[in-house]
Amino acid sequence: MKFELKGITKRFPGVVANDQVSLEVSTGEVLALIGENGAGKSTLMNVLYGIYRADEGEILIDGSPVSFSSPADAIAAGIGMVHQHFMLVPVMTVAENVVLGVEPTGRFGSLDISEARRMVREVSDKYHLELDPDAVIEDLPVGVRQRVEIVKVLLRDAKIVVFDEPTAVLTPSEILEFFEIVKTLVSAGRGVIFITHKLKEALTIADRINVLRRGKVAGAADPKHATEAEIAEMMVGRAVQLVVDKSVAKPGESVLRVANLSVVEPDGRTVVDSVSFEVRAGEIVGVAGVQGNGQTELVEAIAGLRRAASGSVTLDGKEITSYSPRERHSAGMAHIPEDRQRQGLVVDQSIVENLVLTRYHDDEFSSGFLMKWDAAEAKAKELVAAYDIRTNDPTQSASTLSGGNQQKVIVARELSRDIRLAVASQPTRGIDVGSIEYIHAQMVKERDAGTAVLVVSTELDEVMSLSDRVLVMYRGKIVADLDPKTVSHMDVGLYMAGSRPDEARAS
Amino acid sequence: MMVVSAEQRKRARSVGFAYLVLAVICFGIFTRRAGSAGFKISETGQFSLPAQGFAWALGIVLVALAAAQLYRGLGKLSNIVLALATAAFFMSFLSWAAAGDSFSFVGMLQDTVSRSVPITLGAIGGILSERSGVINISIEGMLLAAACTSAIAASLTNLWLGTLAGILTGVALAAVLAVLSIRYKVDQVIVGFAINFFALGITSFISFRVLVPNRDTMNNLLPVMPIEIPVLSDIPFFGQIFFVQTIFVYFSFAAVALATWGLYRTKWGLRTRAIGEYPKAAGTLGVDVNKLRYRNLLLAGAVAGVGGAWWPIGIVGRFDQNITAGRGFIALAAVIFGRWHPVGALCGALVFALAEAVRLKIGNFDTGIPSEFLIMAPYVVTIIVVAGFIGASRAPKAAGQPYDDQ
Numbered sequence: 001m002k003f004e005l006k007g008i009t010k011r012f013p014g015v016v017a018n019d020q021v022s023l024e025v026s027t028g029e030v031l032a033l034i035g036e037n038g039a040g041k042s043t044l045m046n047v048l049y050g051i052y053r054a055d056e057g058e059i060l061i062d063g064s065p066v067s068f069s070s071p072a073d074a075i076a077a078g079i080g081m082v083h084q085h086f087m088l089v090p091v092m093t094v095a096e097n098v099v100l101g102v103e104p105t106g107r108f109g110s111l112d113i114s115e116a117r118r119m120v121r122e123v124s125d126k127y128h129l130e131l132d133p134d135a136v137i138e139d140l141p142v143g144v145r146q147r148v149e150i151v152k153v154l155l156r157d158a159k160i161v162v163f164d165e166p167t168a169v170l171t172p173s174e175i176l177e178f179f180e181i182v183k184t185l186v187s188a189g190r191g192v193i194f195i196t197h198k199l200k201e202a203l204t205i206a207d208r209i210n211v212l213r214r215g216k217v218a219g220a221a222d223p224k225h226a227t228e229a230e231i232a233e234m235m236v237g238r239a240v241q242l243v244v245d246k247s248v249a250k251p252g253e254s255v256l257r258v259a260n261l262s263v264v265e266p267d268g269r270t271v272v273d274s275v276s277f278e279v280r281a282g283e284i285v286g287v288a289g290v291q292g293n294g295q296t297e298l299v300e301a302i303a304g305l306r307r308a309a310s311g312s313v314t315l316d317g318k319e320i321t322s323y324s325p326r327e328r329h330s331a332g333m334a335h336i337p338e339d340r341q342r343q344g345l346v347v348d349q350s351i352v353e354n355l356v357l358t359r360y361h362d363d364e365f366s367s368g369f370l371m372k373w374d375a376a377e378a379k380a381k382e383l384v385a386a387y388d389i390r391t392n393d394p395t396q397s398a399s400t401l402s403g404g405n406q407q408k409v410i411v412a413r414e415l416s417r418d419i420r421l422a423v424a425s426q427p428t429r430g431i432d433v434g435s436i437e438y439i440h441a442q443m444v445k446e447r448d449a450g451t452a453v454l455v456v457s458t459e460l461d462e463v464m465s466l467s468d469r470v471l472v473m474y475r476g477k478i479v480a481d482l483d484p485k486t487v488s489h490m491d492v493g494l495y496m497a498g499s500r501p502d503e504a505r506a507s
Numbered sequence: 508m509m510v511v512s513a514e515q516r517k518r519a520r521s522v523g524f525a526y527l528v529l530a531v532i533c534f535g536i537f538t539r540r541a542g543s544a545g546f547k548i549s550e551t552g553q554f555s556l557p558a559q560g561f562a563w564a565l566g567i568v569l570v571a572l573a574a575a576q577l578y579r580g581l582g583k584l585s586n587i588v589l590a591l592a593t594a595a596f597f598m599s600f601l602s603w604a605a606a607g608d609s610f611s612f613v614g615m616l617q618d619t620v621s622r623s624v625p626i627t628l629g630a631i632g633g634i635l636s637e638r639s640g641v642i643n644i645s646i647e648g649m650l651l652a653a654a655c656t657s658a659i660a661a662s663l664t665n666l667w668l669g670t671l672a673g674i675l676t677g678v679a680l681a682a683v684l685a686v687l688s689i690r691y692k693v694d695q696v697i698v699g700f701a702i703n704f705f706a707l708g709i710t711s712f713i714s715f716r717v718l719v720p721n722r723d724t725m726n727n728l729l730p731v732m733p734i735e736i737p738v739l740s741d742i743p744f745f746g747q748i749f750f751v752q753t754i755f756v757y758f759s760f761a762a763v764a765l766a767t768w769g770l771y772r773t774k775w776g777l778r779t780r781a782i783g784e785y786p787k788a789a790g791t792l793g794v795d796v797n798k799l800r801y802r803n804l805l806l807a808g809a810v811a812g813v814g815g816a817w818w819p820i821g822i823v824g825r826f827d828q829n830i831t832a833g834r835g836f837i838a839l840a841a842v843i844f845g846r847w848h849p850v851g852a853l854c855g856a857l858v859f860a861l862a863e864a865v866r867l868k869i870g871n872f873d874t875g876i877p878s879e880f881l882i883m884a885p886y887v888v889t890i891i892v893v894a895g896f897i898g899a900s901r902a903p904k905a906a907g908q909p910y911d912d913q
Contacts, residue, residue: 051791072793087788089781090904100781101792103774110773152792 001062001078001159002026003048003191008057010043017043019215020057027159027191030182032206032223034196034235036432038402040215041195042084045162049081050074072101080158082149084165088137095120095133098152123151127184143174150181160191167201168430171290172460172493179205197235197432199228211235236434246444249468252281255452256302256421261311263297263476271297273476274311279421279452284443286467286484287456290496294476295456296338299425302454303335304328305343316420329358332420336410336427338456340403344410351394351401352380355413387412388438404435411439415446422446425456440466460489460496474498515580522589523576529596530569537562537603544602545609548744556598558606565599568592604869615868616748616861620756623853623860624821625650625831627759628814629838630845630852631766632677632807638770638847639803640783640905644699645684646811647835648706649677653815655710658826659718661728666820669728673816674809680706681808685801692909707829714828722825730824731755755813755821759853762810766849779803783903786910796910811835833886840889846900862888 003025010018018040025031035041046052048059050068058065061077068074071081088097095116104115117133124131129147137145146166153161163182167175182192182205196202202209202223209221211234219234232240256279263272272294279285289295300306302313304325312321315331323331337343345354356365356376365376380394389408391401398406407427415422424443428436443466447453457463463470464484472480472495480495491501543555572592575581581588601612629646636643653673661669680702687693718726731753740750749756770776778799781789786796818830837859844858845851862885870881 049791070793070795071791075793081791083791087785087791089785089788091784092777092781096777096781097788100777100789101794103777105774108773109775110768111777 001191002060003079003160004060004063005044005048006058006060008044008047008054008059010040010047010052010054016215018047018054021212021215021217022057023210023217025160025191025193027189028186029207030186030192030194030205032194032196032202032209033212034199034202034209034231035212035218036197036235036434037404037430038214038432039212039235041212042164043215044212045081045164045193045195048074048162049079075156075158078157078159079162080153080156080160081162082146082153082164082166084168086145086149088145088148090136090138092137093133094131094135094137094140094148094151097137097148098123098133098155102156119155120151123154127151127154127181127188129181142169143171143177146170146174146178147181150185154185154190158190160193161185162193162195164195165197165430166194167196167198171458173497175201199231199235199433202231203228213237232433236432240433241437241441242433244440244444244465246466247448249283249447251283251468252450254278255281255316256454257312257314258302259312259314261298261301261313262309263294263301263306264309270309271476272301275473275476275478276311277471277478277481279454281420281450281452282447283468284447284453284455284466286463286470287454287473287478288460288463288470288492288496289456289458289473291458293473293496295458295473296425297476298473299335299338299423299454299456302423303333303337326358329417332418334414334417334419334422336407336414336422336424338425338429340406340410345398345406347399347406348397350396351384351389351391351398351409352377354398354409355380355383355394358413359417383412383416386416387442402432404431407431407435407439411442415442419446419451421452421454423454423456426458427455428457428459428462460492464489464492472496519576519580519585522585523573526569526573526576526592529592530566530573533562533566533569533596533599537599538566540603540606542607544605544607546601546605546612547609548613549747553609553612555609556602558599558602561602562599565595569596601865601869604872604874608872610868610871613744613747615864617751618867619857619861619864620748620752621822621860622863623856624755624759624817625814625834626838626841626856626859627853628762628810628817629835630841630856631759631762631849632811632814633839633842634766634770634845634847634849634852635779635803635807635810637842637903637906638783639779639800640786640903640908640910641684641688641800641804642695642699642907643684643804643807644696644836644839645680645702645706646838647831647833648699648703649680649808649811650815650835650838651703651710651829651831652680652706653677653812654818654830655713655815655826657812657816658728658819659713659725661816661820662725666728666731669820670813670816673820674812677808677810677812677815678805679808681804681811684808685804688909689797689800689804692911695907695909703835710826711828714826718826726825728819728824730820730822753821755817758813762813763849763853770849780903782910783905786905786908790910800910814838837885837889843900843902847903859885859889 006022008018008021009016021044033041043052047054050071050073059068066077095113098120099116104112104119106112120131120133129151131147131151137148166178170178185192194206206223209223209226209231211218211221211231213235221231228242232242259276260274261272262270262274264270275298287295297306301308304323308321312319314320315333318331320328320331341347356379360366360371365372384391384394387408389412390405398409401409427439443453455463455466467484470482470484470492471478472492474496482492494501538559540558543557545553545555547553569592572588629650632646632649633643653676656676657669657673660672684698684702687698688695733751733753736750740746770780778789778794782796782799790796819826841852841855841859844855866881866884870878
């Protein structure tokens with residue numbers, strides 16, 4: 001079967017999200033759809049899935065035009081979608097989620113839950129997607145939730161499965177598992193559309209690559225011959241620096257000293273277990289680890305968002321363990337939090353307000369009681385220009401910005417102050433290549449200016465290329481202190497999984 | 508050593524303090540009146556409790572329980588002990604109030620079950636709405652308006668058509684809520700308030716201007732009589748309480764059973780719960796979220812309509828201004844009490860109805876409690892129960908959020 005999108009145009013007030021976009025995909029192949037955030041990938045797929053109606057253009061199946069007015073139509077035509085934010089009801093079981101909308105029923109519309117379990121098992125056995133039909137979604141790890149989504153789609157007999165940024169939430173080993181699943185699907189005669197902005201992954205798994213830029217098709221690439229640099233250029237519209245460009249670090253005096261720091265959850269679990277390390281002026285220390293090994297809590301304890309059960313945090317020789325977040329800010333700490341929408345920004349407030357969020361109480365922006373909005377706006381204009389934040393009007397709400405530009409707002413706010421230490425958690429999660437390049441460059445610039453930088457990321461590539469020193473966290477402890485220039489990705493991966501490279505090789 | 512979390516320790520401590528407060532009340536108040544209280548449990552049988560002796564004994568037990576809770580917590584037994592202690596405290600209160608006198612205990616419980624009807628049905632309406640993701644605080648208005656129209660229709664025609672009028676009234680108000688909150692995405696709480704005030708205003712107007720002048724023709728009817736269920740009504744004690752009741756009581760039990768089965772055992776229930784928790788999940792699978800919300804809201808209005816018809820047709824025989832007196836809000840408390848489960852809501856409704864039945868009963872005794880305080884009883888119980896015993900409970904996640912299918 002062949003699915004075609006022909007000349008699709010979709011306009012929203014003020015923007016053309018898709019402009020005459022055409023693409024096709026057949027069963028038995030993997031098409032990677034690449035583009036920066038805001039390039040129109042998700043809009044296009046929502047058109048294909050019947051959520052949006054295209055203003056122009058048509059959808060063809062095996063050459064004959066079809067029209068979808070709701071997801072139900074698209075599902076019936078053989079299209080399945082695995083959304084980036086999983087469409088699963090957290091309090092319900094796997095079986096309940098999978099059969100929602102196609103429930104097997106007995107008498108009087110009663111739900112035949114044993115039949116539902118059987119249906120789940122049938123699909124999960126056929127495609128080797130191991131699942132417990134009675135598990136409740138909120139208890140499951142992300143990788144398993146994704147399997148539930150895939151089973152949901154296969155149960156509805158999808159010929160084409162669309163994956164919207166499927167690897168963004170997965171750990172490195174889950175990504176490998178995911179690729180195996182994609183291969184199984186293709187060999188079972190399904191077609192796959194793989195939406196991503198991770199070039200390496202597209203090159204690994206796709207048969208063909210289509211690139212979108214600003215709502216238009218920017219070109220196509222053959223993964224057998226194309227290089228990352230070529231595709232990145234197609235995606236961004238200019239040559240992109242993919243490796244972090246930095247000189248050798250010249251570490252100075254110790255700035256951040258963490259000693260025997262422990263964090264205990266209210267339910268008694270120790271999530272950070274007696275961690276000690278230091279970060280010196282002019283160096284970038286990266287913390288690698290699989291999500292959920294205590295990195296989030298470690299950063300929150302350093303930033304003052306969480307109380308340490310024991311141990312101390314020292315900044316420039318001054319103990320700040322009991323300081324409030326604002327006192328830490330004043331002492332010269334910058335914090336780029338993990339979740340930019342919830343912790344980093346007040347998304348519904350203006351860019352100006354967000355840019356002065358950590359300094360609104362300074363004399364520069366307020367006179368005791370009243371805000372000096374003129375000064376704040378002037379400062380915002382300056383930062384928007386200096387940090388390349390793409391907006392026409394800084395008085396608009398931060399929610400109007402793309403993810404990458406939202407992150408730049410946070411980076412601008414935090415790094416433009418006079419700081420001694422920058423703590424960044426997942427600084428480039430889910431943002432486009434252009435913004436990643438820019439943010440990395442800013443952090444190296446801070447380092448070269450003599451700031452101590454602590455970067456926590458679950459993207460191993462990021463930690464390895466950005467850091468001068470790599471710490472690996474596993475189950476709340478720091479299990480390794482490594483030099484990224486001499487250690488291999490493979491070995492760091494082993495530490496992240498809780499084993500030691502020498503042991504692993506010996507066995 | 509038991510493994511206990513900080514959360515459990517905190518709860519054990521607060522329950523311990525609650526026992527201490529109850530013990531103080533036992534010692535300080537319930538031991539003040541001498542004599543025995545007679546509890547009639549059938550037409551002939553009765554048992555009696557010596558008010559003072561019982562209060563002293565219970566007080567000592569409560570202190571012991573408090574010590575146990577504060578020292579290490581009672582673990583798994585905690586909830587059962589709490590329920591038993593609360594029941595014993597309640598009996599001590601009754602024997603204090605009725606010391607030297609006797610009253611029909613079985614009659615009071617029978618009255619409790621009867622009075623639970625509008626609260627239960629209102630709560631079912633609330634559950635149906637909120638489980639589908641629409642906050643419905645207009646249950647009060649639906650009960651009140653339905654009570655008014657059903658009184659008029661039943662006076663003019665018959666009880667069946669009267670009840671039907673109540674149902675249609677509930678549905679009509681639900682339709683207003685549905686259109687404004689689903690179609691026009693108006694804040695659901697605001698719409699609910701508007702409906703409540705509208706219902707209060709229009710029924711007060713009708714009451715003064717139409718019903719008072721035409722009392723005999725338009726607001727005068729004979730309520731339904733209790734129906735004895737054969738065999739079941741012969742069960743000692745419980746038979747009287749549960750199986751010599753009006754058709755409204757049986758309907759409300761049936762509604763609880765049906766709603767429970769529907770929500771947890773049918774396709775409709777699965778979809779309803781899904782659109783209340785995460786409507787997008789259902790929407791992307793082709794479920795028409797807003798259509799299902801419309802349907803469930805109208806159904807909620809119909810159920811609440813029957814609850815409203817209970818006042819004129821089930822017990823009083825007429826409509827009075829603001830006859831519901833906030834029972835719709837108590838129904839919402841019952842929803843929370845029952846954690847959005849119909850059976851839990853029924854239990855909540857029984858607790859609140861009991862407070863009301865007790866109030867009516869002990870008003871006959873010379874307890875020295877001003878009657879104004881007694882009238883407050885159901886509301887005070889509501890506050891204590893919702894704040895103290897329920898704690899944090901989880902509402903359907905999407906309740907209050909309009910769903911946009913684009």
